Amino acid sequence: MAGKPVLHYFDSRGRMECIRWLLAAAGVEFEEKLIESPEDLDKLKNDGSLMFQQVPMVEIDGMKLVQTRAILNYIATKHNLYGKDMKERVLIDMYTEGTADLNEMIMLLPLCPADQKDAKIALIKDRTKNRYLPVFEKVLKSHGQDYLVGNKLSRADIHLTELLYYVEEVDSSLLANFPLLKALKTRISNLPSVKKFLQPGSQRKPPTDEKKLEEARKIFKF
Numbered sequence: 001m002a003g004k005p006v007l008h009y010f011d012s013r014g015r016m017e018c019i020r021w022l023l024a025a026a027g028v029e030f031e032e033k034l035i036e037s038p039e040d041l042d043k044l045k046n047d048g049s050l051m052f053q054q055v056p057m058v059e060i061d062g063m064k065l066v067q068t069r070a071i072l073n074y075i076a077t078k079h080n081l082y083g084k085d086m087k088e089r090v091l092i093d094m095y096t097e098g099t100a101d102l103n104e105m106i107m108l109l110p111l112c113p114a115d116q117k118d119a120k121i122a123l124i125k126d127r128t129k130n131r132y133l134p135v136f137e138k139v140l141k142s143h144g145q146d147y148l149v150g151n152k153l154s155r156a157d158i159h160l161t162e163l164l165y166y167v168e169e170v171d172s173s174l175l176a177n178f179p180l181l182k183a184l185k186t187r188i189s190n191l192p193s194v195k196k197f198l199q200p201g202s203q204r205k206p207p208t209d210e211k212k213l214e215e216a217r218k219i220f221k222f
């Protein structure tokens with residue numbers, strides 16, 4: 001039997017958190033080798049483990065996978081979370097890319113200079129309320145089903161649920177006008193695998209604070 005996937009990343013959400021979420025939701029146990037210093041990162045770079053000299057990197061099924069989207073695609077395919085045909089898959093891809101766009105805006109917020117932060121938060125709130133969440137609310141309303149695509153759990157539901165947690169961290173009132181999204185969040189959060197991941201002490205990472213940001217700056221030299 002193949003061993004557990006091994007995740008190589010810094011001890012924060014960053015680009016790895018969506019991979020942690022997807023594996024956890026699929027019920028896959030994983031290990032983490034945390035990058036704690038520039039030397040740890042250099043070691044991975046120098047031993048040829050990182051195709052583009054970047055993390056996330058995931059050791060899985062005898063491979064060393066890089067590029068977040070490629071890793072997610074592999075996990076979703078392997079665990080049957082990627083639709084039943086091309087038409088479902090392209091929908092899942094569109095929803096996934098939409099969630100990724102807003103997720104990235106929120107993920108990069110801690111890097112925003114202090115004098116631009118309020119404007120950035122205002123933009124995120126505007127995009128959340130007026131661009132992204134209305135799309136997903138409308139999809140759920142249009143078919144009346146429990147999941148976004150094909151009446152079956154897919155990666156799109158998992159990525160969206162992860163995003164909804166982040167949106168609420170930005171402003172807990174942002175979901176107020178999206179009852180179907182609130183219900184989806186509750187439904188997905190109650191899946192046993194996700195419920196376990198949401199418990200304290202799991203491998204889920206907290207929001208990135210100043211201390212983590214400083215550590216990241218040292219490791220990734222930005």
Ligand SMILES: N[C@@H](CCC(=O)N[C@@H](CS)C(=O)NCC(=O)O)C(=O)O
Binds near residue numbers: 014015
């Ligand atoms: N397109 C890549 C981007 C990866 C990336 O930017 N990784 C950063 C950390 S989040 C990194 O490894 N930076 C070090 C470097 O570029 O030297 C992906 O999605 O995986």
